[in-house]
Structure formats: structure tokens, C-alpha cells
Amino acid sequence: MSKDSIIIVREQDELIAACCVPFEGEFVREVGKENLFSNQNDIIQSTGELYQRLKGQYGDLINLDVVDPRNHAYLFPRLVKDIFKYRVSLWQALKTIFALRSPAVVCNGRLISSGQKQLSSKVIDEINEIIQQS
Amino acid sequence: MSALVLIAIALILFLVAYKTYGTYLAKKFDLDDSRETPAHTFNDGVDYVPAKAPVLLGHHFASIAGAAPIIGPVTAAVFGWVPAFLWIVLGGIFLGAVHDFSSIVASVRHKGKSIGAIIDSTIGDTGKRLFNIFAWLTLVLIIAAFANVVAKTFVKVPEAGTSSLLFIAIAILYGYFVYRNNFPVVLGTIIGVALLIFAIWFGVQYPLVLSFNTWVALMLIYVVIASVVPVWILLQPRDYLNSFLLYAMLGGAVIGLFFYNPKIEFVAFAGFETDLGWMFPVLFVTIACGAISGFHSLVSSGTTSKQLNKESDAKLIGYGGMLIESTLAIIALITAIMLSQGDYAASLADGGPVALFSRGVGSFLETLGFSYNVGVTFTSLVVSAFALTTLDTATRLGRYIFQELFESKDKATGTTKKNIGTNPYFATIITVLAAGSLAVGNWKAIWPIFGSANQLLAAIALLAVSVWLAKIGKKNGFVKYPMYFMFAVTLSALAQLIYKNILGGKFVLSFVAIALFILAIVLAGFARKTLKQVSNNSGVSA
Numbered sequence: 001m002s003k004d005s006i007i008i009v010r011e012q013d014e015l016i017a018a019c020c021v022p023f024e025g026e027f028v029r030e031v032g033k034e035n036l037f038s039n040q041n042d043i044i045q046s047t048g049e050l051y052q053r054l055k056g057q058y059g060d061l062i063n064l065d066v067v068d069p070r071n072h073a074y075l076f077p078r079l080v081k082d083i084f085k086y087r088v089s090l091w092q093a094l095k096t097i098f099a100l101r102s103p104a105v106v107c108n109g110r111l112i113s114s115g116q117k118q119l120s121s122k123v124i125d126e127i128n129e130i131i132q133q134s
Numbered sequence: 135m136s137a138l139v140l141i142a143i144a145l146i147l148f149l150v151a152y153k154t155y156g157t158y159l160a161k162k163f164d165l166d167d168s169r170e171t172p173a174h175t176f177n178d179g180v181d182y183v184p185a186k187a188p189v190l191l192g193h194h195f196a197s198i199a200g201a202a203p204i205i206g207p208v209t210a211a212v213f214g215w216v217p218a219f220l221w222i223v224l225g226g227i228f229l230g231a232v233h234d235f236s237s238i239v240a241s242v243r244h245k246g247k248s249i250g251a252i253i254d255s256t257i258g259d260t261g262k263r264l265f266n267i268f269a270w271l272t273l274v275l276i277i278a279a280f281a282n283v284v285a286k287t288f289v290k291v292p293e294a295g296t297s298s299l300l301f302i303a304i305a306i307l308y309g310y311f312v313y314r315n316n317f318p319v320v321l322g323t324i325i326g327v328a329l330l331i332f333a334i335w336f337g338v339q340y341p342l343v344l345s346f347n348t349w350v351a352l353m354l355i356y357v358v359i360a361s362v363v364p365v366w367i368l369l370q371p372r373d374y375l376n377s378f379l380l381y382a383m384l385g386g387a388v389i390g391l392f393f394y395n396p397k398i399e400f401v402a403f404a405g406f407e408t409d410l411g412w413m414f415p416v417l418f419v420t421i422a423c424g425a426i427s428g429f430h431s432l433v434s435s436g437t438t439s440k441q442l443n444k445e446s447d448a449k450l451i452g453y454g455g456m457l458i459e460s461t462l463a464i465i466a467l468i469t470a471i472m473l474s475q476g477d478y479a480a481s482l483a484d485g486g487p488v489a490l491f492s493r494g495v496g497s498f499l500e501t502l503g504f505s506y507n508v509g510v511t512f513t514s515l516v517v518s519a520f521a522l523t524t525l526d527t528a529t530r531l532g533r534y535i536f537q538e539l540f541e542s543k544d545k546a547t548g549t550t551k552k553n554i555g556t557n558p559y560f561a562t563i564i565t566v567l568a569a570g571s572l573a574v575g576n577w578k579a580i581w582p583i584f585g586s587a588n589q590l591l592a593a594i595a596l597l598a599v600s601v602w603l604a605k606i607g608k609k610n611g612f613v614k615y616p617m618y619f620m621f622a623v624t625l626s627a628l629a630q631l632i633y634k635n636i637l638g639g640k641f642v643l644s645f646v647a648i649a650l651f652i653l654a655i656v657l658a659g660f661a662r663k664t665l666k667q668v669s670n671n672s673g674v675s676a
Contacts, residue, residue, distance in 0.1 A: 012437060019197075019198055019423055019520070021429070021531060022432035023527045023531070026181065047179065048178060048179030049179065051183065052177075052179045065189055070193075070378075071377075072381050101312075101318050102319055
């Protein structure tokens with residue numbers, strides 16, 4: 001039986017595609033003593049807590065990934081793959097693809113949370129329900 | 135000969151190297167998947183999160199790709215396609231990929247610390263201060279080189295100038311809707327891409343014709359503003375659209391290249407001396423990011439090492455990621471060598487390396503049904519967008535480092551004393567003015583000095599890894615000899631550039647090159663001393 005899949009979509013505190021100048025949160029904080037990506041802090045913390053809870057609850061029984069929405073080469077093929085793999089309904093599939101706001105949580109191809117900066121316990125309940133049904 | 139043969143040879147060599155030399159290095163590093171990586175040890179779901187190899191590879195590659203691996207190979211093609219091709223392939227396999235791979239492994243074994251912190255612990259406070267001066271000068275060179283190249287592109291492809299200005303406006307709108315008003319990502323992207331297509335169309339219809347100096351001035355004003363406003367207003371949204379453009383351009387260029395099937399018209403070998411200088415060392419600093427780039431060590435030891443799921447993944451992400459970048463450099467080289475020597479020289483003199491690359495990719499995209507003008511404008515827009523991100527970030531980092539150079543501690547209170555040097559606006563203006571004074575010159579004169587600084591950073595990163603390996607009693611020849619080579623390249627390149635610039639009356643560039651040369655000598659001295667100390671302490675030949 002294949003593992004359940006959970007994708008947490010959130011941006012990291014860095015800029016990418018900036019060769020030849022690195023621009024990552026910790027590095028910038030070290031060099032400039034400035035928290036440039038403070039707008040991301042709440043999101044990163046909140047998704048981090050969700051990640052810890054899911055990891056604690058399911059360990060290696062699930063495929064749990066944190067993906068930056070700018071990582072197009074991985075994210076969208078993975079979403080499409082999950083939609084087909086878990087036979088998600090057309091309506092749910094369209095929601096997953098078109099209603100995804102960062103940060104987001106996708107469980108077995110279904111969009112559970114989208115654009116919520118603070119993730120509620122309802123997200124965990126919904127994930128538990130999907131995993132139990134699968 | 136068909137250029138497809140060239141790319142096929144490169145791909146086969148990269149694959150063989152990945153399977154053989156990459157595996158050999160993995161054994162040398164003693165990679166062991168039962169050893170926990172920092173992503174697991176410190177797993178907080180925030181900074182330290184284990185990521186699968188394909189997830190991390192996608193992110194890592196997007197972070198190391200940019201305008202530099204395109205500009206370098208196009209410029210260095212002047213030596214002939216064989217030397218440029220050999221340096222990209224062999225440099226990528228034996229130096230660049232080793233550098234990136236070893237930076238990840240060193241950082242992972244140092245609890246995910248950045249290579250800067252590792253350097254700090256190996257070369258001490260004086261070394262760190264010298265490193266800061268070196269970093270500031272490098273950033274000034276980056277701003278000058280990229281501002282110059284982009285301005286030259288906009289003069290030659292004014293359509294891209296209009297599109298790029300619109301792109302900035304689109305990024306601000308995208309940021310407002312997606313970052314402030316939580317608009318769906320895919321819908322935002324679809325609308326963003328539609329607006330980008332409109333920007334390209336508008337650019338083709340209404341090209342903005344301005345002089346080179348006006349574009350340079352506009353860009354410098356722009357970077358001052360962009361480097362002081364919050365990142366969510368412009369940098370973050372543009373970065374999102376940039377990453378989309380990167381994959382779109384790469385995909386289009388690779389598919390189009392196969393349909394276009396260009397022939398190599400350029401000479402195989404153009405001589406040991408060209409207008410850029412002597413092949414050794416200039417070729418090796420002109421093609422920096424496509425063969426080896428010191429900047430990659432900062433990415434490798436930044437986010438990447440904190441998210442490495444298992445040690446063996448470092449091979450795919452570090453070694454493999456660099457070889458993908460070398461493939462991008464080969465594609466850039468092809469856009470130059472599909473021209474005859476005369477056409478290449480005329481094209482380079484006319485619009486610079488980005489315009490030349492854009493014309494090449496424009497021809498590839500034509501085979502996919504796009505009009506040539508649209509293809510050229512699109513490619514110029516993409517490369518310029520990368521370059522503008524580099525300009526913004528370099529200005530901001532340059533300001534930080536300038537401020538740090540003037541910081542001093544009050545011995546009584548322990549607080550940081552403020553002076554004019556620590557004022558952010560003053561630091562920004564000085565950084566931009568220094569870059570501006572260089573940017574109005576010839577990009578061919580600036581680029582090799584920037585390349586030297588980048589390669590010097592690579593030598594320093596290789597030094598840090600060599601010292602670490604020696605300290606733990608491991609043989610380090612596979613990083614030590616590339617380090618010596620990079621120090622030799624950097625020092626001789628800078629010496630040659632000093633001589634050339636003094637003769638040419640370019641005294642500002644000469645001053646920068648002299649400063650970098652002295653710093654390179656001092657850092658090489660630190661390297662020798664540190665390796666000797668390690669050798670004496672551990673009894674191992676360092």
C-alpha cells in the first residue's frame with residue numbers, strides 16, 4: 001500500500017535565481033542584522049509547527065514534504081501526480097491547482113488549507129480523516 | 135559539425151563523471167546515510183527540514199542559475215569553441231561540481247553552518263575583516279558588470295527595455311495581490327504570465343530607445359530604491375516570476391535547440407591571446423559560474439545543507455546540480471559558436487553577450503512557432519530580470535558589508551558606535567557610486583575582474599574544505615589541487631588585469647584589481663599557514 005502524501009507549500013526566507021549574490025534569511029540576518037523576510041516569519045513558524053505535529057504523529061508512515069511555491073520544476077508535476085494517484089475528483093483537482101494560495105496544505109491531492117497564515121487544528125483533523133479513509 | 139554533437143558529448147561526459155568521479159568523491163567523503171544530517175538532528179520544520187532529493191535539487195538549481203553562466207561562456211568563446219568547451223566540461227567535472235559537492239558536505243558535517251562561518255573559524259578575525267573588504271569590492275564589481283551588460287542589452291534590444299520596465303510594474307502588482315491580498319498562486323501566475331506576454335508584445339510595438347549612459351543612470355537609481363524598500367514590494371514577487379521565466383526559457387531553449395540543429399561556424403581555436411588577454415588565466419575567470427563559482431558555496435552551505443535528507447543526496451544536489459548548470463553554459467556557448475568569427479565579433483560589439491545569447495535563443499524559439507523578435511525580446515527580458523535581481527541584492531548586501539566595515543564597539547558599554555559609514559543611505563550611495571564609476575566603462579574590462587573575485591571565493595571555499603579534511607585526517611588532494619589551481623588562476627589573472635588596465639589608463643579598475651590582488655595574496659598566505667599548522671598538529675600531510 002502506498003504511503004499518504006502531504007505537501008506543505010510555503011516560501012522560504014530567501015530569494016532564489018540571484019546568481020551571483022546569495023540572499024538567504026539567516027545569511028542576510030548575519031550580514032545585515034536585519035530581518036528582511038519578517039513578512040514570512042509567522043507563516044514559516046506556523047507551517048513548521050504543523051510539520052512537527054504531523055511528523056510526531058505519523059513519522060515515516062506518510063510522505064511529508066515542504067515545498068517552496070517557486071520550485072515549479074517539482075511542485076506542479078507532484079500536485080498533478082498526486083491528483084491522479086489518489087483519484088481526486090475533478091472539482092477537488094481544480095481546487096488544488098487553481099485555488100492554492102501560499103501557504104497551503106495538500107493531502108493526497110486534496111487542498112486542505114490555502115492562504116491561512118495561522119493553521120488551525122481543523123487542518124490536522126481533516127488530514128487525519130483523509131488518512132483514515134485511505 | 136552539428137552543435138547537437140557537442141551537447142551530446144557534454145551530456146555523456148557529465149553522466150559518466152557523475153557515475154564515476156561523483157561516486158569516488160562520495161567514498162572519499164565517507165558519506166553514510168545512517169549518519170543524521172542537520173535537517174534531522176535540528177529538525178524544527180522551520181529552517182531545518184529534511185527535503186527529498188528532487189525537491190532540493192529543483193530549489194538548489196534555481197538558486198545557482200542566473201545571468202552569469204550565460205554571459206561568461208558567450209564572452210569566452212573568443213578563444214575558440216574547443217578551449218571554452220573543454221573548460222566548461224572539465225572545469226565543471228573536476229572543479230565546480232567538486233566545489234559545490236564538498237561545500238554541502240563540509241557544511242552538513244559542521245551542523246549546517248554556512249561556509250562563511252567555517253571560513254571564520256579557519257582563518258580568524260583578521261581574515262574575516264579582509265574577507266569583508268574583498269566581499270564589498272566583489273559586490274561593487276557585480277553591480278558594475280551587470281548594470282553595464284543590461285544597459286548594453288537595452289540599447290541594442292530596446293524592446294527588452296520597455297518589457298523590463300513593465301515587468302517591474304507587473305511584479306509590484308503581483309506582489310500586491312499575491313503577497314498582500316492572498317490571491318491564488320496559479321491564477322496569479324496565469325495572470326502574471328498573460329501580463330508578461332502583453333509586456334513582450336508592448337515592448338515589440340513600442341521599444342524604448344535610450345542612450346547607454348541613460349540606461350546605466352536609470353538602473354543605478356532603480357537599484358538604490360529597490361535595495362531600500364521592503365522585499366515583499368518588489369524582490370519577492372519578481373523572484374517568483376523569475377523562477378517561472380527561468381524554467382520557461384530553459385525548456386524553450388533546449389527543445390528549440392534540437393529542432394534548430396545549429397552548425398558550429400566558429401573556429402575551434404582562435405589563439406592563445408585575444409583582446410580579452412592570454413588564455414591562461416583569462417579564460418578561467420571569464421567562464422566562472424558555468425565551470426566553477428565561489429558563490430555556489432554560499433548557496434550550498436545555506437539553505438541546501440540545512441535541508442539535506444541524507445548524506446548521499448549531496449552527490450545529486452551538489453555534484454549533479456553543478457553539472458546541470460554547466461549544461462546551461464554549453465547552451466550559451468552554442469549561441470555564440472553557431473556564428474562565424476566575424477559575425478560573433480560584430481554581434482558582441484554591437485549588443486553585448488546578453489543580446490547575442492538572446493538572438494541565438496530567439497532563433498531556437500522560432501522553430502517552435504514564435505516570431506524571432508518575440509523570442510529575442512523574451513530571452514533578453516529573462517536574462518535582464520535575473521541580472522536586475524542580482525543588482526538589487528548586490529546593492530543591499532554591499533550596503534550591509536560597508537556598514538559593518540565602519541562599525542566599532544564602545545568598549546565601556548559594548549554597544550555599536552554609529553558614524554557616517556554605518557548610515558544605510560550613505561553606505562548605499564557610496565556602493566552605487568563606486569559601481570557607477572566602473573559601469574560606464576567597457577563590460578569586457580569589468581567582467582574578468584568580477585570573474586577573478588568569484589573564483590577567489592571558490593579558492594577560499596576549497597581552502598576551508600581542504601583544512602577541514604586535513605583536520606579530520608582525510609586525504610584532500612581532490613579539493614587541494616583545485617584550490618591551488620584556482621589561487622594560481624586568480625592571482626595571475628589579477629596581475630595581468632592590473633598591467634593591462636594601467637597600460638590602458640583605466641586607473642579605477644586597476645585600483646580594484648590591485649586591492650583584490652593584495653587580498654588574494656594575503657588569503658593565500660593564510661591558506662598556506664593554516665594548512666601547515668594543521669599538518670604539524672595532526673601529523674597528516676595537509
